[in-house]
Amino acid sequence: xxxxxxxxxxxxxxxxxxxxxxxxxxxxxxxxxxxxxxxxxxxxxxxxxxxxxxxxxxxxxxxxxxxxxxxxxxxxxxxxxxxxxxxxxxxxxxx
Amino acid sequence: xxxxxxxxxxxxxxxxxxxxxxxxxxxxxxxxxxxxxxxxxxxxxxxxxxxxxxxxxxxxxxxxxxxxxxxxxxxxxxxxxxxxxxxxxxxxxxxxxxxxxxxxxxxxxxxxxxxxxxxxxxxxxxxxxxxxxxxxxxxxxxxxxxxxxxxxxxxxxxxxxxxxxxxxxxxxxxxxxxxxxxxxxxxxxxxxxxxxxxxxxxxxxxxxxxxxxxxxxxxxxxxxxxxxxxxxxxxxxxxxxxxxxxxxxxxxxxxxxxxxxxxxxxxxxxxxxxxxxxxxxxxxxxxxxxxxxxxxxxxxxxxxxxxxxxxxxxxxxxxxxxxxxxxxxxxxxxxxxxxxxxxxxxxxxxxxxxxxxxxxxxxxxxxxxxxxxxxxxxxxxxxxxxxxxxxxxxxxxxxxxxxxxxxxxxxxxxxxxxxxxxxxxxxxxxxxxxxxxxxxxxxxxxxxxxxxxxxxxxxxxxxxxxxxxxxxxxxxxxxxxxxxxxxx
Numbered sequence: 096x097x098x099x100x101x102x103x104x105x106x107x108x109x110x111x112x113x114x115x116x117x118x119x120x121x122x123x124x125x126x127x128x129x130x131x132x133x134x135x136x137x138x139x140x141x142x143x144x145x146x147x148x149x150x151x152x153x154x155x156x157x158x159x160x161x162x163x164x165x166x167x168x169x170x171x172x173x174x175x176x177x178x179x180x181x182x183x184x185x186x187x188x189x190x
Numbered sequence: 191x192x193x194x195x196x197x198x199x200x201x202x203x204x205x206x207x208x209x210x211x212x213x214x215x216x217x218x219x220x221x222x223x224x225x226x227x228x229x230x231x232x233x234x235x236x237x238x239x240x241x242x243x244x245x246x247x248x249x250x251x252x253x254x255x256x257x258x259x260x261x262x263x264x265x266x267x268x269x270x271x272x273x274x275x276x277x278x279x280x281x282x283x284x285x286x287x288x289x290x291x292x293x294x295x296x297x298x299x300x301x302x303x304x305x306x307x308x309x310x311x312x313x314x315x316x317x318x319x320x321x322x323x324x325x326x327x328x329x330x331x332x333x334x335x336x337x338x339x340x341x342x343x344x345x346x347x348x349x350x351x352x353x354x355x356x357x358x359x360x361x362x363x364x365x366x367x368x369x370x371x372x373x374x375x376x377x378x379x380x381x382x383x384x385x386x387x388x389x390x391x392x393x394x395x396x397x398x399x400x401x402x403x404x405x406x407x408x409x410x411x412x413x414x415x416x417x418x419x420x421x422x423x424x425x426x427x428x429x430x431x432x433x434x435x436x437x438x439x440x441x442x443x444x445x446x447x448x449x450x451x452x453x454x455x456x457x458x459x460x461x462x463x464x465x466x467x468x469x470x471x472x473x474x475x476x477x478x479x480x481x482x483x484x485x486x487x488x489x490x491x492x493x494x495x496x497x498x499x500x501x502x503x504x505x506x507x508x509x510x511x512x513x514x515x516x517x518x519x520x521x522x523x524x525x526x527x528x529x530x531x532x533x534x535x536x537x538x539x540x541x542x543x544x545x546x547x548x549x550x551x552x553x554x555x556x557x558x559x560x561x562x563x564x565x566x567x568x569x570x571x572x573x574x575x576x577x578x579x580x581x582x583x584x585x586x587x588x589x590x591x592x593x594x595x596x597x598x599x600x601x602x603x604x605x606x607x608x609x610x611x612x613x614x615x616x617x618x619x620x621x622x623x624x625x626x627x628x629x630x631x632x633x634x635x636x637x638x639x640x641x642x643x644x645x646x647x648x649x650x651x652x653x654x655x656x657x658x659x660x661x662x663x664x665x666x667x668x669x670x671x672x673x674x675x676x677x678x
Contacts, residue, residue: 101552110507110551111514111528112544113536122545125606129549132607133496136565139572146567147574149398149428150384150623151649156427170291174518183516186526 101126192217193354194672197263197411200357204251204262211247211262214357215240215306218264222355225675230330231340231350233269233310234277240264243306250304258304259418265300266309266356268347270317271402272391273297273307280393281325282315284513284538286520294391295423296360296402303418309356311346315540316510317364317395319343320612322371323603324542331599332375333673335637338596341371347405348375352673358406358415362392364399365498366591366616369628372405373591373642376630376671378412378659379405383649384623385430387416388423396505397428399498399620408669409629409660413437416652432650440653441660445479448658451486451584456615462594468632468641469590472662476588479661484584488576491618493569495610498617500553500566507550513538545606574622581648586658589615591628591642615644625652629659630668640668 103123107114114122168181177184192200192214203209219237226232247262255261267273270280272290279285293301300307314324322330322345330345332338333353340349344361348371351359361368363381372379380403387402394400404415417438422431452473457466477483515521515534522537524530539547553562580587593614602609619626624646631643643662647655663669 100558103548106548106552106555108532109555110547111511111531111535112539112547113532114544118541118544122541122548126545126549126552128605128607129499129545129610133500133562133566136493136496136500136569137561139493139569141565141568141572144568144571146564147571148567150574150621151428151430153385153428153430158424166291171517173291174288176515176519176521185516186524186530188527 101130193221193357195357196408197260197357197406197414198408200263201259201261205256207251211244211251211306212241214262215244215264218356221353225353226355228331228336228675229333229349229353229355230328231311231346231353231355232266233279233281233312233327233346235309240306240308243308247304247306259414260300261304262306263304263357264306264308266311266347266350266359267297267307268313268344268359268361269310270313270362270393271297271360272393277310278393279310280316281313281327282538282540282543283326284519284535288518292391295388295425296419297391299418300360311350311359313346314343315543316393316506317343317362317367318506318542318546320366320370320609321599321602322346323599324540326540329599332596333675334376334639335596337598338639339374339599341374341596343367344405345371348372348377348379351375351377351405351407353675354672358404358411360402361405362400362402363620364395365502365620366613368403368405369591369616369626369642369644370613372628374596374640376640376668377405377407378409378627378629379403380412380416380627380652381619381625382416382420382652383625385428386432386625386650386652387419388421388426388429390423390425394509396502397509398505399502409656409663410438410441412627413441413656435653437653437656440657442657443661443664445476445481445658445661448481448586449484449584450476450481451484451580451587453486453488453491453580453587453589455488455491456589458593460593461590464634465590465592465594465641469643472631472643473588475666476662479665486580486584486587488580488618490569490572490576494573494618494621495614497566497569497573498613498621499549499610500562501570501621503546503550504554504563505550507547507554510543510547542606570621573618577622577624577646585647585654587646589644589646591615591644595634595639595641619646624649625655627655627659629663632668633671
């Protein structure tokens with residue numbers, strides 16, 4: 096996998112990150128080096144090895160489906176940048 | 191002076207009424223006023239609140255309360271731990287002005303144990319970094335040499351403990367963020383087994399790697415704190431129902447017959463000669479105490495950094511998606527929500543955070559997921575197996591915590607990869623989910639900088655590590671040393 100496959104602008108769009116052209120170039124170069132480094136993992140023979148996403152053996156931790164008090168609305172709203180009638184106000188989504 | 195003491199010592203004096211909680215609190219606050227303008231460990235301290243808590247504590251004592259394990263002890267918190275009504279910024283602009291609406295589980299437990307919780311300690315932004323230089327607010331200095339970094343990301347935590355600004359602090363560790371700064375600052379730092387301590391109320395960086403842990407002046411203090419922090423929590427589905435022993439009972443001083451391993455993969459060429467010498471001396475010392483060293487190998491060690499920086503950044507890209515300016519944090523407006531998100535995040539996140547989000551997004555994206563993320567998870571399996579195999583023949587693994595002592599501020603900021611490589615000895619522990627502790631084991635000659643010894647143990651084997659570290663500490667003098675913070 097070539098490290099130059101990294102299309103910083105496209106990935107930034109996926110990540111919803113606005114970057115200046117300087118940042119694009121700068122981070123692109125830095126990440127290129129990091130990707131080159133992490134590419135050493137392609138040297139390993141991983142045939143038959145299961146991935147470990149989670150170090151412990153916990154599975155499907157659940158609790159009874161009972162309603163309980165949760166974070167009160169006022170607490171949830173208190174850091175809102177813009178609110179109205181108990182709702183978060185955002186720019187228009189649909190025309 | 192009270193601020194120079196340990197939890198063990200202070201608690202005994204407070205319970206005996208030799209010392210009031212107020213005396214201890216004031217001693218710490220005076221110390222902060224005297225040295226923090228130079229050390230800059232704290233982002234904020236609410237003096238009124240500290241004294242209020244101390245007063246309440248003294249009232250409770252005169253009403254007869256004496257049983258609580260952390261009664262009257264001032265403990266400071268890393269800025270990624272939620273305390274209701276207090277700032278929670280993770281040293282990031284994107285959370286400027288944010289006040290937490292709830293308490294972390296560890297905060298509740300510490301309070302219940304009688305501790306006086308205070309302050310917001312500086313850190314690398316969103317815990318991403320190894321020097322605390324990625325804080326968007328200020329640079330924290332190493333009390334042992336103000337030109338040098340305290341390590342990271344819990345650099346504020348360790349600088350504050352090393353400078354006696356608090357009696358202990360609570361930090362977090364995802365790839366070494368407790369142990370590495372503990373080594374750089376000459377403190378004891380413990381990363382518990384994954385699932386040992388609840389992550390509810392810890393701002394998430396990498397959900398399968400993060401753990402909260404104590405930074406202390408002694409191993410006994412570390413054991414006391416772990417006893418309070420550990421335990422299953424219904425609110426954290428990744429916390430484990432493993433019983434919590436009295437960790438202080440492990441501190442017998444006896445390690446005769448313990449089998450220890452020093453993996454050859456850690457004694458690499460790039461290891462600073464003084465660090466090597468200190469670790470080898472520690473090995474000799476531990477043998478003298480009756481431990482037996484056995485040959486052990488962790489063959490996939492060299493791949494840990496690569497695996498870590500794929501897994502951790504992938505998880506981080508998901509965890510930091512929530513900072514979009516909608517419900518909280520600093521918002522930058524846009525013509526539509528997508529533009530708002532992009533501008534908010536572009537303006538609010540620092541460079542390292544952006545780099546890691548980009549890397550994580552890329553390695554999870556269509557076409558690259560198998561080559562990077564899935565691959566890294568398989569390497570993680572191999573790393574985990576290396577430890578399992580090693581623990582068949584040894585009770586604990588002994589290594590240097592870091593390849594070098596604390597480096598100078600600015601030395602590694604130009605090249606992110608150089609910064610990542612400084613985590614080489616600590617990453618594997620998080621990937622495997624096992625426990626790891628750093629304890630002071632010496633100093634470099636000139637300048638006089640702390641060196642840390644890392645001990646790694648089986649899952650839920652913290653008692654073994656504490657026993658080993660305590661026996662070592664009590665037969666050496668390193669833990670008594672304090673930095674000379676020169677008068678201004």
